[in-house]
Amino acid sequence: MRAAAVDESGVLALACDLIRIPSPNPPWDERAVAEHLAQWLRDTGIDADVLGVEAPNAPHANVFARVRGTGQRAPFVFCGHLDTVPPGEGTWTRGPYEAVVHDGRLHGLGAADMKGGVAAMAVAARRLAREAGLGQPLQGDLLLAFTSGEETRSRGARALARAGLLDGAAGIVIGEPTGNRVGIAEKGGIWVDVAVTGRTAHGSLPHLGANAVAALAELLVCLEAAVASTSDGMSTGQAELRDAVVRSADALLGSPTLTATGFDGGVAANVVPDRATAVLDIRLLPGQEGAAVLSGVRAVASEVAARRGVQIEVTSPGERVPLAIPSDHPLANACAAAVERATGHVPVRMGLTGATDATELVPHLGLPFVICGPGHMAQAHQPDEWVSTRALEQAAEVYYHLARAMLG
Ligand SMILES: [Zn+2]
Numbered sequence: 001m002r003a004a005a006v007d008e009s010g011v012l013a014l015a016c017d018l019i020r021i022p023s024p025n026p027p028w029d030e031r032a033v034a035e036h037l038a039q040w041l042r043d044t045g046i047d048a049d050v051l052g053v054e055a056p057n058a059p060h061a062n063v064f065a066r067v068r069g070t071g072q073r074a075p076f077v078f079c080g081h082l083d084t085v086p087p088g089e090g091t092w093t094r095g096p097y098e099a100v101v102h103d104g105r106l107h108g109l110g111a112a113d114m115k116g117g118v119a120a121m122a123v124a125a126r127r128l129a130r131e132a133g134l135g136q137p138l139q140g141d142l143l144l145a146f147t148s149g150e151e152t153r154s155r156g157a158r159a160l161a162r163a164g165l166l167d168g169a170a171g172i173v174i175g176e177p178t179g180n181r182v183g184i185a186e187k188g189g190i191w192v193d194v195a196v197t198g199r200t201a202h203g204s205l206p207h208l209g210a211n212a213v214a215a216l217a218e219l220l221v222c223l224e225a226a227v228a229s230t231s232d233g234m235s236t237g238q239a240e241l242r243d244a245v246v247r248s249a250d251a252l253l254g255s256p257t258l259t260a261t262g263f264d265g266g267v268a269a270n271v272v273p274d275r276a277t278a279v280l281d282i283r284l285l286p287g288q289e290g291a292a293v294l295s296g297v298r299a300v301a302s303e304v305a306a307r308r309g310v311q312i313e314v315t316s317p318g319e320r321v322p323l324a325i326p327s328d329h330p331l332a333n334a335c336a337a338a339v340e341r342a343t344g345h346v347p348v349r350m351g352l353t354g355a356t357d358a359t360e361l362v363p364h365l366g367l368p369f370v371i372c373g374p375g376h377m378a379q380a381h382q383p384d385e386w387v388s389t390r391a392l393e394q395a396a397e398v399y400y401h402l403a404r405a406m407l408g
Contacts, residue, residue: 010123010126011119011120011123011392011393011395011396012101012106012119012389012392012393014040014119014122014123015099015106015111015115015116015118015119015120015387015392016099016101016106016108017036017040017099018033018036018037018082018110018115018118018119019097019098019099019106019108019109019110019111019115020097020098020099020108021033021036021097022084022096022097022109023082023083023084023110024083024084024085024086024087024109025083025084025085025086025149025151025152026086026152028059028060028083028148028149028152029059029060030059030060030061030062030082030083030148030149030156031050031052031058031059031060031061033082033115034050034061034062034063034082034146034148035050035061037063037082037118037122037146038050038063038065040122041063041065041122041125041126041144044125044126044129044130045129045130045133046065046066046067046125046126046129046144047065047066047068048063048064048065048144049063049064049065050062050063051063051064051159051160051163053148053149053155053156053159054159060148060149060155060156061082061148061156062082062145062146062147062148062156062159062160063082063144063145063146064143064144064145064146064160064165065125065143065144065146066141066142066143066144067125067128067129067132067138067141067142067144068132068137068138068141069132069137069138069139069140069141069142069407069408070137070138070139070140071139071140071141072139072140072408073138073139073140073170073406073407073408074140074168074169074170075140075141075142075143075166075168075169075170075407076140076141076142076143076169076170076171076172076173076402076403076406076407077142077143077144077145077166077169077171077172077173077361077367078121078124078125078142078143078144078145078172078173078175078399078403079145079146079147079157079172079173079174079175079357079358079361080114080117080118080121080145080146080147080174080175080176080373081114081118081146081147081148081149081150081151081156081157081357082115082118082146082147082148082156083148083149083150083151083152083156084109084110084113084115084151085109085113085151085380085381087109087383088381088382088383090382090383091383092383092384093107093383093384094107094108094384096108096109096383096385097109099111101389104388104389104390105386105387105388105389106386106387106388106389106392107384107385107386108385108386109385110385111375111379111385111386111387112177112374112375112376112377112379112380112385112386112387113176113177113375113377113379113380113381113385114175114176114177114373114375114380116177116373116374116375116387116391116392116395117175117176117177117373117374117375117395118146118175119392119396120175120373120374120392120393120395120396120398120399121144121146121175121396121399122144123396124396124397124399124400124403125142125144125399125403127396127400128142128400128403128404138403138404138407138408139407139408140170140406140407140408141407142403142407143165143166143169145157145160145165145166145172145357145361147160147357150356150357153318153320154320154355154356154357154359154360154361156357157357157360157361158360158364160361161360161361161364161365162364166361166365167365169365169367170367170368170406171331171367171368171369171370171406172358172361172362172365172367172368172369172370173335173369173370173371173372173399173402174356174357174358174369174370174371174372174373175371175372175373175374175395175399176352176356176371176373176377177373177374177375177376177377177379177380177387178350178352178371178372178373178376178377179374179375179376179391180339180342180343180347180372180373180374180391180394180395180398181339181347181348181349181350181372182332182335182336182339182347182348182349182350182370182371182372183349183350183351183352183370183371183372184252184324184325184326184327184329184332184349184350184351184370184371185250185252185253185286185322185323185324185325185350185351185352186253186322186323186324186351186352186353186354186355186356186358186359186371187253187256187283187284187285187322187351187352187353187354187355188283188284188285188286188288188290188319188320188321188322188323188355188359189281189282189283189284189290189319189320189322189355190282190284190290190293190294190316190318190319190320191279191280191281191282191316191317191318191319192279192280192282192293192294192297192314192315192316193277193278193279193314193315193316193317194216194219194277194278194279194280194297194301194312194313194314195275195276195277195312195313195315196212196213196215196216196219196265196275196276196277196305196310196311196312196313197212197274197275197310197311197312197313198210198211198212198215198272198273198274198275198276198308198309198310198311199272199274199309199310200267200271200272200273200274201271201272202270202271202272203269203270203271203272204270205272206272208272209272209274210272210274210308210309210310211272211273211308211310212265212273212274212275212276212310213265213266213273213276214308215276215304215305215308215310215312216263216265216276216277216278216312218304218307218308219278219300219301219304219312220260220263220278222235222237222238222300222303222304223241223258223260223280223297223300224258224260225238226238226239226241226242226245226296226300227241227242227245227246227256227257227258235300235303236299236303237296237299237300237301237302237303238299238300240295240296240299240300241293241296241297241299241300242296243292243296244288244289244292244293244295244296245258245282245284245288245293245296247285247288250285250286250351252324252349252350252351253285253286253322253324253351253352253353254351254353255285256282256283256284256285256288257281257282257283258280258281258282259280259281259282260278260279260280260281261279261280261281262277262278262279263276263277263278263279264276264277264278265277280297283353284322285322286322286323286324287322288322290316290319294314294316297314298314301314320355320359321359321362321363322359323358323359323362323363323369324351325368325369325370327349329368330368331368331369331370331406332349332370334402334405334406335370335372335398335402336349337401337405338397338398338399338400338401338402338405339372339398341397341398341401342394342395342397342398342401343394343398352371352377354377356371358371372395372398372402373395374387374388374391374392374394374395375387375388375391
């Protein structure tokens with residue numbers, strides 16, 4: 001009885017269409033999939049535009065659409081991203097863009113993250129638009145924000161927010177895969193680039209140089225020790241970094257992390273290297289400040305630089321704000337009720353270790369968020385990604401009931 005109200009083949013067919021139009025990022029080009037989705041929405045009578053992120057015809061393209069309400073309530077937003085990660089070097093059993101349904105699973109790149117969720121949102125919007133045509137309009141506008149470039153720091157979401165298109169909205173649901181559970185928190189983080197400049201020398205006369213590779217290796221060991229250890233004997237810089245990063249584990253999100261994810265350096269086998277770079281991925285909990293962490297990394301770096309006679313530059317190309325809402329927030333409760341209605345199960349509240357478009361939208365717009373979508377992150381970003389077709393249908397039901405709860 002639960003699935004009967006949604007056009008089941010509709011959500012699956014649209015999800016297949018979206019998967020079959022590649023939008024891997026890099027190279028970051030959602031134009032074709034955005035055009036298809038916008039036309040699908042227009043065919044159902046919903047106003048929809050394709051908006052280039054930097055310029056009207058840019059290949060980086062958002063879709064913005066609106067199901068008009070009567071204006072008695074503030075708008076509510078459905079948000080999902082149109083890009084996927086690249087298919088990767090791993091072997092896919094079926095082609096990543098084939099969109100094959102087998103044994104109750106839809107396989108393909110983006111099935112879970114998150115063309116399935118986008119399709120479910122679009123199908124729910126179509127149902128609401130149809131009901132409006134039959135004299136049951138929503139009391140507020142339903143805004144559809146299908147974004148470009150989520151996998152590259154949510155640049156499409158940032159453009160949509162800055163264009164003012166979502167201003168005045170009273171809440172947002174992000175359709176990232178949560179297994180149709182209710183996501184109420186996500187880790188944020190800060191990326192850090194480290195560049196060490198030393199002095200070259202002949203490999204046989206290392207005392208004449210300042211070894212950038214060795215200095216960087218020492219720095220990474222010191223950074224790890226600062227966040228991993230509670231022992232005495234830490235330097236002042238390490239203690240500062242530890243204070244900025246280390247927290248007791250959050251029930252939903254776990255602990256903050258600091259991970260070296262890149263390392264490059266060296267000139268030739270017989271040359272003391274004067275240049276080495278590294279990248280750090282640092283994940284933080286709500287309430288933590290990227291700036292304090294950056295300052296701590298710099299404090300450790302300057303100690304290593306002094307010991308080693310090198311210069312170390314520490315910069316950040318970007319930050320994602322950690323977010324959380326109270327577990328009894330009305331939006332969390334409304335989402336949980338919608339999930340229970342769609343699935344028959346009371347969903348748990350959960351947190352996401354990765355950031356979503358919410359990190360750009362929520363601080364800018366100052367609205368509550370919830371993350372809820374079909375599929376699981378464990379299936380994302382790897383070969384043979386899939387989503388259960390039942391979860392897709394249930395997600396379309398969840399979004400429908402959530403919109404009715406928020407918009408009347
Ligand atoms: Zn995603």
